[in-house]
Amino acid sequence: MAPAFLLTLLLSQSAPSLGQGRAHVEALRSGNLLKTWSQVANLPGQQFTSLAALQKFAAGFRSYGTESKLVSEGLGQRNGVTVYTRVMAVSNWARGVTVDVQMDEHGRLVGAAMNFATREAPTTYGAYRCLVKLRLPLEETWHVLWGGRSYDDNRHASMSDMRFALDLLQRKNGSSAMSSGLTNEDYFAWNQPVVAPADGVIVVADDGVVDNVPNKPVGGNLYGNLLVIDHGTGEFTLLGHLRQGSLQVKAGERVVKGQRLARVGNSGMSTEPHLHFHLMDTGDWKTANGLPLQLTDFVRNGTLVDRAEPRRGDVLTAVAAEASR
Numbered sequence: 001m002a003p004a005f006l007l008t009l010l011l012s013q014s015a016p017s018l019g020q021g022r023a024h025v026e027a028l029r030s031g032n033l034l035k036t037w038s039q040v041a042n043l044p045g046q047q048f049t050s051l052a053a054l055q056k057f058a059a060g061f062r063s064y065g066t067e068s069k070l071v072s073e074g075l076g077q078r079n080g081v082t083v084y085t086r087v088m089a090v091s092n093w094a095r096g097v098t099v100d101v102q103m104d105e106h107g108r109l110v111g112a113a114m115n116f117a118t119r120e121a122p123t124t125y126g127a128y129r130c131l132v133k134l135r136l137p138l139e140e141t142w143h144v145l146w147g148g149r150s151y152d153d154n155r156h157a158s159m160s161d162m163r164f165a166l167d168l169l170q171r172k173n174g175s176s177a178m179s180s181g182l183t184n185e186d187y188f189a190w191n192q193p194v195v196a197p198a199d200g201v202i203v204v205a206d207d208g209v210v211d212n213v214p215n216k217p218v219g220g221n222l223y224g225n226l227l228v229i230d231h232g233t234g235e236f237t238l239l240g241h242l243r244q245g246s247l248q249v250k251a252g253e254r255v256v257k258g259q260r261l262a263r264v265g266n267s268g269m270s271t272e273p274h275l276h277f278h279l280m281d282t283g284d285w286k287t288a289n290g291l292p293l294q295l296t297d298f299v300r301n302g303t304l305v306d307r308a309e310p311r312r313g314d315v316l317t318a319v320a321a322e323a324s325r
């Protein structure tokens, strides 16, 4: 058997690889699709009927922004084709996004789909008990918009760093805004003080991102103005979407529990003023894994509790004695 023929035979029998899936995602991301198209234009069962259709899909994919974090990737089989699935955090959306690339037996692209990631990110911290004693990083009473362990309760759950995050806002008579909600000032949460949930050292203090007009988030920056606090226990708090210019602390500064740090804002991928709060295992959210977030000594739905993980729909009140000024 001639070597060239043997090679062809081997290639034709090998299954598509992770590398081929990644290369297709890269081509969609770059928009350089001529090579891809030259390989797939006449394939039977091809989803894209023209180069323009493929380019249109790629433009939609790029509109989610740049990939800020890889959550997971893998190969599977569906209806006789190999599917490369990549779940990622992106710069223009506050939820995980998943892209599926379908490949024939030679690794050529036969179709693609993208969606919001709706599965909980894998975690090894399911039974984790927080070492640091965290208080609500706010004063007074707050409503949990998203929080808990399942994707149904918590739209953050598809992303590894924000796996157990909370979105907190204030509501009166079921509404987070006083009237039309057209301006940030109209929201009860806007400009409320954000306090340190526990002692620690500030490791990230990013300011300078302009607050959005409600319901018109500007892409390109996930958390907007943010603080990350190292609690010295291998646990790090991230506080996001803070008001531009409101940060009262700098990186390297030591802070104490209950100390006012900033104000609630509407920066980054945020549609209305609220506080994003999560705990993670390193100070860099791009590589971190989220930790279950247990608060201690607070009032939940009218009852004093010594330790609990808040969930969607809960009403949380900081205990007055802890709300130091």
Ligand SMILES: [Zn+2]
Binding pocket: 094, 156, 165, 166, 167, 275, 276, 277
């Ligand atoms: Zn959030």
